[in-house]
Amino acid sequence: MRIGTTAVWLLVAADLLLVLWIFLTSLRGGSDILKHGFSLPTSPRFGNYATALDQGGFAQAALNSVLTAVVSSLVAVVLAAPCAYALARRRSRTSSALTMTFAMGLGVPGQVLVVPLFVGLAKLDLTDSDLGLALVYVGLAMPFTVFLLTGFFSGIPAVLEEAAVLDGAGPLRAFVQVVLPVARGGLITAFLLQFITNWNETLFAIVLTNSQSKVTLPVALAEFVAAQQFNGLDYGTMFAGVCIILAPMIALFSWMGTRIIQGMTVGIGK
Amino acid sequence: MATTIQHPARADRAQNRSARAGATGVGPLERQRRRTFWPFTAPALAVYLVLFIAPVGYALWTSLYKWDGMGAMQWRGLKNYSLLFQDPSFCTSLVNTLELMVIGGTVTFVISFALTLVLREMRARLFARSVLFFPSLVNGMVFGIAAGFLFSPSGPVNQALRLFGVTTPPKWLSTDNLLPMVLGTLIWTATGYYTSIIMAAVDQIPDYFYEAAELDGAGAFQRFRHITLPCAWDVISVCAVLWTVSSVKIFELILLFGGSTNAFPPVSSWNTALYVYTEAFPQGTVPRLGMATAAAITSLVMVTVITIVLRRVLRREPIEY
Known part of the structure; x- marks a missing residue:
C-alpha cells in the first residue's frame, strides 16, 4: 500500500510539475530554453506573451474562442433544457424513442460529420465564419447536453410542478419559474462542460476556419507551431501560446473543480 | 448517495399518480405534459436532425461516390x-x-x-x-x-x-x-x-x-x-x-x-x-x-x-x- 501511495503522489507531482514547467518556460528566451530545458527564468520575459498575442494572432483567436464557446454553449443549453425536461417527465414510447435517438449521437465520432458539415456550410457561405463554427458546436452539443440534463431533471421531484399547476400556473410558467430555478445547478454544469469541450475543440475549428480574424485558439496554436518549423523554433512564445489556451481551464478547474468532475463522472454512472 | 435520495421521491410520485389516475383517469398535469411535449422537444430535435443526423446520412450517401468537392459526383457504389x-x-x-x-x-x-x-x-x-x-x-x-x-x-x-x-x-x-x-x-x-x-x-x-x-x-x-x-x-x-x-x-x-x-x-x-x-x-x-x-x-x-x-x-x- 505504501508503494501505491508513493506512486500516486509521484504522478500528482509529475502533473503539477509539467504545468509549472510549461508556465516557467513561457517566460524564457528561445536560445536559453534550448541550452537548459529545466531552469528558472533569469528575468521573466513577459514579452513572449506580447509576441504571442500580437504576432501569433493569439489575441484575436482568444476572443474568437471565447465568443464561439460561450454563445454555442448557451444556445445549446437553452435548446436542450426544455427538451430534456419533457423527455424526463413524460414516460411514453415516443419519449423513450427520442431519448434513444439523442443517446445514439453520443457514439458518433466527429470525423463522420466533418465532411458533410463543411460541404453544407460552404453552400450557405458560412465557412470561415465564427457563426458557422458556433452553429456546428450547437449541433454537436445536442446529444450530450440532452442526455446530461435528462438525467438531471429526472432527479428533481415532480411535486414542485404539481403544486404550481394546481395553483393555476401554465406549463411554460411552471417550467420557467418553478423548475428552472431548482435546476440551476444542472444547467450551469451543462454549460460549463460544453464550454470546456468547445474551448478545446480542434478538428472542426481547423476545417471550418482559416483566416487570421476567424480562427480559434487551437487553430492559432497549430498554425503557430507549423510556422515555427520554417522560422526557427521560438519555444518561449510557443509555450506562451500554450499557457493562453491552458489558463482558462486552470482557472475554471480551481474555481469549480468539484462541479466539473461531478458533471463529467456522476452522470456517466447512472 | 444520489440513488438513496431519489427513491423516496420516485415512490412518492408513483403513489400520487396512481391515486389520481384512480379518481379522474388522467390528471391535469399528465394532460398538460402530453400537450407540451412536442413544443418543448421540437427545437432541440430540429437542430439535432439538421446538424447531426442529416450529416450522418449525407456522409453515407457521399461515401458511394467519387467526388472532389467541386465537380460532378460520380457513382462508385461500394467500390x-x-x-x-x-x-x-x-x-x-x-x-x-x-x-x-x-x-x-x-x-x-x-x-x-x-x-x-x-x-x-x-x-x-x-x-x-x-x-x-x-x-x-x-x-x-x-x-x-x-x-x-x-x-x-x-x-x-x-x-x-x-x-x-x-x-x-x-x-x-x-x-x-x-x-x-x-x-x-x-x-x-x-x-x-x-x-x-x-x-x-x-x-x-x-x-x-x-x-x-x-x-x-x-x-x-x-x-x-x-x-x-x-x-x-x-x-x-x-x-x-x-x-x-x-x-x-x-x-x-x-x-x-x-x-x-x-x-x-x-x-x-x-x-x-x-x-x-x-x-x-x-x-x-x-x-x-x-x-x-x-x-x-x-x-x-x-x-x-x-x-x-x-x-x-x-x-x-x-x-x-
Missing part, C-alpha cells in the same frame, strides 16, 4: 470501401485506431483500478484526484508540443538520461516510435478521468460490506475481487463503451505530436480521424471526399459493432444495495 481496404495508409490507420482502443483501454483500466484502490485509503484523496483529473481538460496538442520538446534528441529527457549513464537513448520521436508515444500520453491523460468515474461508483459501496469481509479474513485483493468489482460492474461497462467511443475521436493529440515537421504527421501514427482529415482536406492534391466519408462510415460501423458486442458481453444482473 470506395474495397479501395479503402487496399489502401495501405487506411489499413495502418485502422490498425492504429484499434491499437489505441484495445491496448490503451486495457492499460488505462488496470491503472485506474489500481489508483482507485490506493486512493480509497489515502489522505488528501480529493486533492490527488483533482490533480490527476485535470489533464482531461487540456487540449491534446499541448501534450504533443511538450513531448516534442522534452523528448527531442538533445532535449531534457535525454540530458537527464545521460546523467544516469544512458548514452544511446531511444529515438523517442522517430516515425516508428510515434504511436507508442501517443499511446503513452493518451493513457497518462485518460487515467485520471476514468479513475474519477470509478471512484464515484466505489464511494457508493457501503462500508459494512468491506467491514464484514475483513472480519471474515478477506485480503485486499479478495475484497476487490468479491466486493468492488461486482458492485461497480455497471459503471465499468459504461466506461468501456465510453472509452471505445472516445478513443476513436482522438485527433489533435496525433496531429501535433512531437511538433511534426510537415503539414501532416507521418502515416505510421495516423488513426482513422487523421485519415479522414488528410483525404478530405489535403495540402496541394485533390480532395477525395468519397474515400474520406467511406473511411468515416467504416469507423462509425466499427464503433457501433464494438459497442453492441461490449454491452452484450459485459451485461450482468445489477446488484442492489
